Amino acid sequence: MSVGRPMDRTSNSAGRRRVLGTIAALLAAIPLARGKTSPAPTAVPQALDAGGRRITEMIGTNGWAGSSRDVEMWRQMGITWGRDSVGPGQPDSPTEVMRIDKTGSQFDSDLPSALIANNRNGIRSLLLLGYTPPWNATVPGDSNSAPVDVRAWTRYVEAVVRKYSAPPFNLRYFQIWNEAAGKLSGGLAQATFWHGPNFNEDGKRSKPYERAMQDYVERVHLPAARIIRKYNAYIVYGGWPDQGGVSNFCKWLEYRSPGSNERMLDWVDYLDTHYLGVADLDPLYQQYVKNGPAKGIWQTEIGDAYMKNPHYLPEYFFDFAVWALDRNWDNANKYVSMIYHWDGYEPFRLTHRGPPARTYNVSGRSLIVLRQTVSGSLASLSNQLKFGPGASGSALRSGNDIVLQVNAAAGWRTLTVAGLKRPSARTVKIDFIDALTGTVSAPDAITTTWSNDGLQLGFKVPDRVNGAGNDPPTHLAYIAVRPLA
Known part of the structure; x- marks a missing residue:
């Protein structure tokens, strides 16, 4: 133009x-898995180069x-x-x-x-x-x-x-x-x-x-x-x-x-x-x-x-x-x-x-x-993402956080970040964020389980999705995994 x-x-x-x-x-x-498969379990990084992209x-x-x-x-x-x-x-x-x-x-x-x-x-x-x-x-x-x-x-x-x-x-x-x-x-x-x-x-x-x-x-x-x-x-x-x-x-x-x-x-x-x-x-x-x-x-x-x-x-x-x-x-x-x-x-x-x-x-x-x-400073996430039915997405590292962008239909959906170890920080905060408004869902809208297989997430997509005009209607959101000291 x-x-x-x-x-x-x-x-x-x-x-x-x-x-x-x-x-x-x-x-x-x-459903997509746009992270690479990791040959070995990896942990959430404690710090990244402040001069990164x-x-x-x-x-x-x-x-x-x-x-x-x-x-x-x-x-x-x-x-x-x-x-x-x-x-x-x-x-x-x-x-x-x-x-x-x-x-x-x-x-x-x-x-x-x-x-x-x-x-x-x-x-x-x-x-x-x-x-x-x-x-x-x-x-x-x-x-x-x-x-x-x-x-x-x-x-x-x-x-x-x-x-x-x-x-x-x-x-x-x-x-x-x-x-x-x-x-x-x-x-x-x-x-x-x-x-x-x-x-x-x-x-x-x-x-x-x-x-x-x-x-x-x-x-x-x-x-x-x-x-x-x-x-x-x-x-x-x-x-x-x-x-x-x-x-x-x-x-x-x-x-x-x-x-x-x-x-x-x-x-x-x-x-x-x-x-x-x-x-x-x-x-x-x-x-x-x-x-x-x-x-x-x-x-x-x-x-x-x-x-x-x-x-x-x-x-x-x-x-x-x-x-x-x-x-x-x-x-x-x-x-x-x-x-x-x-x-x-x-x-x-x-x-x-x-x-x-x-x-x-x-x-x-x-x-x-x-x-x-x-x-934050960006880096690839090498862990494989395994989505359940009705959901897809991708992920990257932002500073000390892992950020997953998910596109999903209404209702409870699941995602596993394969091989991801729980970080050494005493507390890990995980938010489900509306990608259009920034609204953070209530804590009970997301469930987390750490195991030898990685991080298993359950997240509730609201009935009123923010992509109602799409075909099919879906919701776009971020799941932010934030280790806290």
Whole structure:
């Protein structure tokens, strides 16, 4: 989705969203054991490295925090990254002054002050470089097409990266374009934000853009990437669309320019996709990140209408953390996902803009609960999880705690953490926490038994589940195992 101008994503992708949502619902209903089997019993750790990874390092959003109140709400939700546009460049003529001081969907907000505020408040910034001025477009008047004069594109990129990579901004992350792709495996002949000959506003009437890959790589990506590297900054790929297909993404990454004999992959530091599930990222990790050349995997857009399911965000980020911990999460910037969008009027956004005042929606409150519950330095939990009927989930270590995220139907459910020894602490506190509200259930809603087989848990899921609109209705909660001195 464009962060440079407004667009209704739902009208372009409702079908594929419904299909993916159905698949996710089916998978959620299957009991899972996403911890590794431990070869020997392990105990709850007494301490972990305070410098380890934190779940907040993964959490970003599109847009900037405007007021001090917005910044505080971002902190409460654990948001540490922002992403937005930079421009407007030279929108009307090649002779006008280059302007790169504005941001937002209509380029109506001041960018330098936003970036300085981000730095002051510990928020990292990603700038999106795009698009083509209508006067320079290969498809007449279409800013989503390749530039006729590549020098006009590079003047814009050079101006942005030179200015914002230097003090007082010191940005290191720049994204080239947004969702550039050719024929999509989801059915469209041309991508939403990359148009060529035979494009039609009615996607069903468009014909394939035969040079889509070559034109993007040679006229947009490589010229911009060389400038970014020149300023010792990092190149973030422009967000491969979910309906494009991962295998098709790999073909683009592997494309070798005949002119320079270089692959696009040689000029990408962080792979970036949009709206994929966590498991879909694994082929990219195995092929391009595990042993290089890419430094990490981002998703600069997730959420949107998926957040109509109130479980979506807390499940996504918890699963993302579990996944990353088993994939050499050795750098704070290696794995990042950014929510589209943090503010608005739809009830599924993180916050409601107001008036009279900005308030949290359910999705925003779920991030607050996640940040508060998974607040420590993270580590994998190697113990196997054995769920009874009607329940599934995953687990990780957070500081001295073990946190299990469970998705279950109403009624009493069971879970065994195989091989887990009772900690040496005199008291172990175990809470059953609503993942959307943070409400802790009464003590009699959970039972615990320690044995040679590990920790056996029984937990009562309320009749009024917090995912009543899901199919089937389920409840999302955390079970926090906390050793006390």
